[in-house]
Amino acid sequence: MxxxxxxxxxxxxxxxxxxxxxxxxxxxxxxxxxxxxxxxxxxxxxxxxxxxxxxxxxxxxxxxxxxxxxxxxxxxxxxxKVSSFTLQLMNSTNSSCVELLCSLKGLKPQQVNFTWTRATQLLYHHESSSMRSTLTLCKPHWTDGETLTCQASYSNNHTLYRKSITLPCDSGSFVHLIVLGTLVGLLIGTALFIEVYYQCLTARRRQSTADGIVTSELVSSSQV
CATH class of the missing domain: 2.60.40.10 (Immunoglobulins)
Known part of the structure; x- marks a missing residue:
């Protein structure tokens, strides 16, 4: 056959x-x-x-x-059916807070367990359903540019899904730094200008005093 x-x-x-x-x-x-x-x-x-x-x-x-x-x-x-594991940053109405959504598709819901971590620190998440988990952090519990990780454990075949995301830098903080740097630069420039002006003024006074002394000596010599 x-x-x-x-x-x-x-x-x-x-x-x-x-x-x-x-x-x-x-x-x-x-x-x-x-x-x-x-x-x-x-x-x-x-x-x-x-x-x-x-x-x-x-x-x-x-x-x-x-x-x-x-x-x-x-x-x-x-x-x-292929499982899909995603981690995304959601839009937040509060600029001081970040909201992350971690979701897993294509597997049996009752066999998925989510955990959130920052480096080795385990984070508590308030909302978690069978196939998705949400993490919300507000200042000062998160910092610009730090990395957070979502992990989903599927107990049926002992598969571990893992994804990380880097939080964006606050544009407002960046603007504040620019403004602060500009002000500091202006203060330094003003101080240098005042110092140079003072030195020039002092030099002129010394020169005027020296000229007055020389003139007096010449007049005295003429009288003699």
């Missing part, structure tokens, strides 16, 4: 993801598969490495009996 096996993804106009033959002694011929696909012999199936979100969809396994004739075809389909 000789059976041709083809794995294809529906709604994708591409060649077969993987093609191979099964013989009567249950051995497999050399498979022709894409770079991320590999034949699984026991149980018989298809392995995908580096699964991405666009891998989600309907896959079909088509088995065609070639020998003995006549040829006969049988197929089965399966749905692949």
């Amino acid at each position: 000789k059976i041709l096996v083809e794995w294809v993804k529906e709604e994708v106009k591409e060649p077969s993801l993987c093609t191979y033959y099964i013989f009567s002694n249950e051995t497999l011929s050399i498979s022709q598969c894409g770079p991320r696909f590999k034949v699984n012999t026991e149980p018989l199936g298809l392995n995908i490495t580096g699964v991405e979100s666009n891998d989600a969809g309907v896959y079909k396994c088509v088995m065609t009996k070639l020998i003995p004739p006549p040829a006969a075809e049988n197929s089965s389909t399966l749905m692949l």
